[in-house]
Amino acid sequence: MKTFKSEKRFYPDYLSEIIFSILIALELLLVLVLIFPPEVGRQIDFSKPFQPLPEWYFLWLFELVSYFPGNLMFIGTFLIPLSCILLLLLIPFLDKGKYGRIKAYIAGSAVLLVFCLFTILSLVE
Amino acid sequence: MGKLFDWFDSRFAVKAPHRRFFERSIPPNLNYTYCFGGIAFTYFLILVLSGLLLSIFYVPSEKEAYKSVVMITNDIPFGWLIRGVHKWSASLFIIFIILHAIRVFVSKAYRPPRELNWVIGTSIFVIAMASGFTGYLLPWDQKAYWATEVGTSMVGTIPLIGKSLMYMIGGGSEVTGTTLIRFFSLHVLFLPLMIGILLWLHFHIVKRQGISTNL
Amino acid sequence: MDRRNFLKRVVKLFFLSLNLSLIIIISYLYPSKIKQKRLLNIYVTDEEFLPKKGIKRFEYSFDKDGERVTNFVFIKRDEEGLTAFSPFCTHLGCLIRWNNIHKEFICACHGGRFDKEGNVIAGPPPRPLERMPIEIKDGKVFLGIKA
Ligand code: FES
Numbered sequence A: 001m002k003t004f005k006s007e008k009r010f011y012p013d014y015l016s017e018i019i020f021s022i023l024i025a026l027e028l029l030l031v032l033v034l035i036f037p038p039e040v041g042r043q044i045d046f047s048k049p050f051q052p053l054p055e056w057y058f059l060w061l062f063e064l065v066s067y068f069p070g071n072l073m074f075i076g077t078f079l080i081p082l083s084c085i086l087l088l089l090l091i092p093f094l095d096k097g098k099y100g101r102i103k104a105y106i107a108g109s110a111v112l113l114v115f116c117l118f119t120i121l122s123l124v125e
Numbered sequence B: 001m002g003k004l005f006d007w008f009d010s011r012f013a014v015k016a017p018h019r020r021f022f023e024r025s026i027p028p029n030l031n032y033t034y035c036f037g038g039i040a041f042t043y044f045l046i047l048v049l050s051g052l053l054l055s056i057f058y059v060p061s062e063k064e065a066y067k068s069v070v071m072i073t074n075d076i077p078f079g080w081l082i083r084g085v086h087k088w089s090a091s092l093f094i095i096f097i098i099l100h101a102i103r104v105f106v107s108k109a110y111r112p113p114r115e116l117n118w119v120i121g122t123s124i125f126v127i128a129m130a131s132g133f134t135g136y137l138l139p140w141d142q143k144a145y146w147a148t149e150v151g152t153s154m155v156g157t158i159p160l161i162g163k164s165l166m167y168m169i170g171g172g173s174e175v176t177g178t179t180l181i182r183f184f185s186l187h188v189l190f191l192p193l194m195i196g197i198l199l200w201l202h203f204h205i206v207k208r209q210g211i212s213t214n215l
Numbered sequence C: 001m002d003r004r005n006f007l008k009r010v011v012k013l014f015f016l017s018l019n020l021s022l023i024i025i026i027s028y029l030y031p032s033k034i035k036q037k038r039l040l041n042i043y044v045t046d047e048e049f050l051p052k053k054g055i056k057r058f059e060y061s062f063d064k065d066g067e068r069v070t071n072f073v074f075i076k077r078d079e080e081g082l083t084a085f086s087p088f089c090t091h092l093g094c095l096i097r098w099n100n101i102h103k104e105f106i107c108a109c110h111g112g113r114f115d116k117e118g119n120v121i122a123g124p125p126p127r128p129l130e131r132m133p134i135e136i137k138d139g140k141v142f143l144g145i146k147a
Helices: A011-033 A056-067 A072-095 A100-124 B003-012 B013-021 B031-059 B065-074 B079-106 B117-139 B142-156 B162-170 B177-209 C001-018 C021-029
Strands: C040-044 C055-062 C067-078 C079-083 C094-099 C103-106 C112-114 C120-122 C132-136 C141-144
Touching: A011 B013, A011 B079, A056 A072, A056 B079, A056 B117, A056 B142, A072 B117, A072 B142, A072 C040, A100 B079, B003 C055, B031 B065, B031 B079, B031 B117, B031 B142, B079 B117, B117 B142, B142 B162, B142 B177, B142 C112, B162 B177, C040 C055, C055 C079, C067 C141, C079 C132
Parallel strands: none
Antiparallel strands: C040 C141, C055 C067, C067 C079, C094 C103, C103 C112, C112 C120, C132 C141
16 A cells, blocks of 8 residues: 555544544435425325426436437437446546547536436426 | 453454554545545435334335325324435435545546446446435325336336336336335345445445545 | 366356346246236216217226226217227326317326327327227216226
8 A cells, every 4th residue: 555645544534534524414414304304295196187206316317208209219218318327337448548538528527417407407397 | 442342352353454444544635525425325324224214114015105104204203304314315315426426537536447446336326316216106105106107117118128127127017006015125125235235345445446646 | 177177167157057046036026917907897977977079087986906096087079979088198107187278188297298189299209198998878988997
């Protein structure tokens, strides 16, 4: 293992910083729970049309499907999500050669862009 | 350290092998963005704990599921808190995984020899999303039902294998009690176990390779 | 091949054969009976309540595996007679609404729209609305539903 000039050790220097950030994380969680306590939804009822809303991290998928009508449906439900996952997985392997970093940047930001763009689009509606 | 610990240590010798880990030096130029992964892990632990507590009162059946969720939220002392914690830490878990991934990307920490750890991390992310999807059905209310109906139908549109895959995941062509039980099992047993194993690998590789200082 | 290489092969073969269990696992997980759907004839309403002309929504209930399920259907009457439309959108299975002002069915999920014949006029649905068998016996309207 490499040695560094600084005398920072995992214990206790680094660990105390970790504990500090854990405390902040817990606080954030508790604040959210107290501001937005959980609600009970309505009971399942087949006689009322219902506009379903998924968790926020699926909103982009939900939005995507409405752009591909008829037989092209699988592009939105399958092809685009799958290529997003593959692009993410492949980032370290794209980052080879002279323009590697740029390729990785394009892949990473493309996925992030698709995610953010369609999430925002679905929220706008 | 304390007497009790020394007694324990003299029998099991837990201290010596971990000394290297605890006393290793840490690269000096880390900032707080290096905590994102650790915070995500914290939320995972909270998810496990609150999930275990919820599973005591939750009944995964078509008839009882909704009632038991109402009971947890309204009748059981601090039930609303446990449920809220579980729900919110799931969202925060996802958020901090994304932040952590961005940090790793920006600091080029995915470069060789760490490619595999990036792949493992991405898999954890995907499984975490799947956990979110399966967990969403469990309250068995309108929102849950129709979101899952749409979600499983989306699986069904995959060419060739879509329909069989949909039957496999949901246990039938539409969302029923069978789907509920399957999702419960996935959400409570399969997926957390997978995340657990992958996390262990993730940390093990970090321990082996040290913290990246490519920045 | 000496003994050692042979044993190495045996070990490899053993681990390869473990993959066979995947077949068992998959056939275990595959739902054994993807519910055989029967066609049930269910009483919906009396003939006198049917619209003279146009589309109306009817609720009906029936027992399914000992549980009372309530669902609804759109019944249309025109020159050609009666047609019953299933309320499930052909896109991803949400429930549709009938908009009497624009004379069209609307699915709120992804904005699918169907005309009064059930054909797609906008949005992502791939097929026209499903029609259900309907008949009138002694002034009572019966609907054929798959359950
Ligand atoms: S389910 Fe009706 S438009 Fe998608």
